[in-house]
Amino acid sequence: MNRVVVLGGGLAGVLAAVALTRHADEVVVLETDHYPASPRPRRGLPQSHHNHVLVTGGIRALDRLLPGVVDDLLDAGAHRRNMPGDCLIFSGEGWFHRVRTEADLIACSRPLLDEVVRRHAGIEVTEGVRAIGLTGDAGKVTGVRVAAGEARLRATTGATLGDLPDIIRTGMIGADLVVDATGRRSQAPAWLSALGVPGIEEVRVPSGVSYATRLYEGPGDIPAVMVHPKYTPARGGTLFPIEGGRWIVTMTGDPPLDEAGFLAYARDLRDPVIADLIAKARPVGPIRPCHDTANRRRRFEDVELPEGFLAVGDSVVTVNPVYSHGMSVAAMTAVRIAEEGPSQRAVAEVADRSWRMAVAEPRKGGNAKVGRAVLSSPGLAAEVFHGQALIPAVRDHHAVFRAMVEDLAEPLTAEQAISQFAWAR
Ligand SMILES: Cc1cc2nc3c(=O)[nH]c(=O)nc-3n(C[C@H](O)[C@H](O)[C@H](O)COP(=O)(O)OP(=O)(O)OC[C@H]3O[C@@H](n4cnc5c(N)ncnc54)[C@H](O)[C@@H]3O)c2cc1C
Incomplete structure (x- = not known):
């Protein structure tokens, strides 16, 4: 590929850009916001508070x-x-x-994490440029339409894009691959629909x-x-x-x-x-x-997407933040892209691990015996925490069985639990 344009300079966008430098000659990242001079929350990332x-x-x-x-x-x-x-x-x-x-x-803090990753990656992000649509047709995306003042484009893209005059004249940037990483408020389904791509199914679970x-x-x-x-x-x-x-x-x-x-x-x-x-x-x-904490999954992989388009990050899946998954999904997706090349199917596979955990969790009650076993059994605790941490389960079924039938220690009292830590003494 000659040029990839990544829309959105949040974590998913920056990590996708890192991954795609292995597959393309030029990777351009466009970000509508401006990064603060030091790690502080910013407007384009309200969740960074x-x-x-x-x-x-x-x-x-x-x-x-x-x-x-x-x-x-x-x-x-x-x-x-x-x-x-x-x-x-x-x-x-x-x-x-x-x-x-x-x-x-x-x-x-989220701002520190983003800054350290960006600095380490050495990815150059063009700030102050907003993507407003795609170019091409239902068979192939050929680029992106952007909104930014001429001065802004000259100042921010002059160093990286050879065809700056064209961009200023047309408001378009050509690309072999456009990656949507604009987050939970992504307009990509509407942009694709404007090219004639069938509707992207969106599942929303409050x-x-x-x-x-x-x-x-x-x-x-x-x-x-x-x-x-x-x-x-x-x-x-x-x-x-x-x-x-x-x-x-x-x-x-x-x-x-x-x-x-x-x-x-x-x-x-x-x-x-x-x-x-x-x-x-x-x-x-x-x-x-x-208040924006709904679980939402956009099934880009279920339609025949045009060539030259990929969606990643919160644009594809967001889960209730109590699971702490979104940034890890972005990083795991980027590894798949780096190692296998861009694939909406691979993005979906990573997204589904997080999605299944968030929406399939039982909402009420639970088995008290299992609960006590989780508390007292290293095997079961590890299962639970490995699932939460998006790493392979222990699968020590013997330990699980033992814990369920014969190894139930009494749960700790609050005093016992807190006194496990030096700070409390
Ligand atoms: C309250 C809360 C707490 C969370 N806690 C955790 C946690 O503990 N652990 C965890 O892993 N995840 C957590 N998440 C999820 C996490 O914030 C996201 O998964 C993560 O930000 C990755 O998203 P992203 O890069 O896809 O999108 P974002 O981080 O939202 O980045 C999108 C970027 O695109 C830019 N942009 C938007 N529109 C355009 C446009 N048209 N043109 C150009 N640029 C554009 C935005 O300015 C932004 O920089 C939490 C989320 C919330 C809401």
Whole structure:
């Protein structure tokens, strides 16, 4: 391929661009927004105010695509926590034992993660240019239509695009492959429809969960703390240490946004451990809401797509953010593209792993015996956390069986669970 144009300079777009440099002579990334000079949330990424945890599938994929990038993240202040070995978790079934598994998570702010990845990748992004449509027909996409002032295009694309005068005249950029990575508000189905491509099916499953997030200053050497609802969707809370001696605290369910309401909500969770922790910390900035948490899957792979088009990232699948999957799906997809070339089928396979976990989860009750076994059995805990972390399951059926029939330890009390961690002593 001569030229690939990637639309959207979020994580999925940047990682897809990294992958596609192995398959194309020139990769151009167009981003409507402007990146801040230092890692801060930005307008084009409203979710960047909220906690963004990278699970193991994503950690491994990132390091495979960009060797050394995870060390860069940790050097920049991100925290690595084993799941559930370094996590204090009160699940629907009770308090987890500190069982070590192969599942880790990395916690840092989303702006830091994006900046470290972009810097490490050395991908040049053309900022301030908005994609507004595709060119071509139902058989082949030949490029993208863009909106940006002449001065902006001259300033931002002059260095990378040989045919700048044409772009200014026509508002079009030709490409052998256009990659839609414009995120959850992607207009790609409408753009394709304008070319005569049949409608892309969209499945939407509401999560019923809102987010309210606030930053605090507090010591970084604490576990990741998670207080899950008894039944989903309902009240829960998380606290993750991030860079700069800060904690990112999120209430899920239907949390209030005023100071007193937020604190009362944290205290009224099934256990007040997060409220107790933030009572000793200093709040930084306002409480931020997020209501856009629905599960949504666009089945691009089910229609005959024109040649020269690929959709990745949140444009294809978004799941309830409590699963912490979107960035890992983006990274795992990029590895598939790097190794196999662009394929909507490969994108769909990665997306479906996350989708199935998010929408197939039982919403009520559950088997109490299994719950207690999960708490007390390393084998079962590992199964659960490996699934959540998008890495292969343990499949130690013998351990699972033993745990279910004869190996049920008593669940921990709150005091026992909290005292597993040095911070509490
Ligand atoms: C509240 C919340 C919490 C989350 N927490 C986690 C978590 O803990 N872990 C996790 O893995 N994932 C999490 N996610 C999901 C994660 O944010 C996304 O999966 C991730 O951002 C990857 O998306 P993307 O790159 O496809 O889209 P985005 O990150 O949304 O990026 C899209 C980019 O495209 C640009 N753009 C949009 N339109 C155009 C256009 N027309 N032309 C040019 N550029 C355009 C935007 O400005 C943006 O930069 C969370 C999501 C939410 C909402």
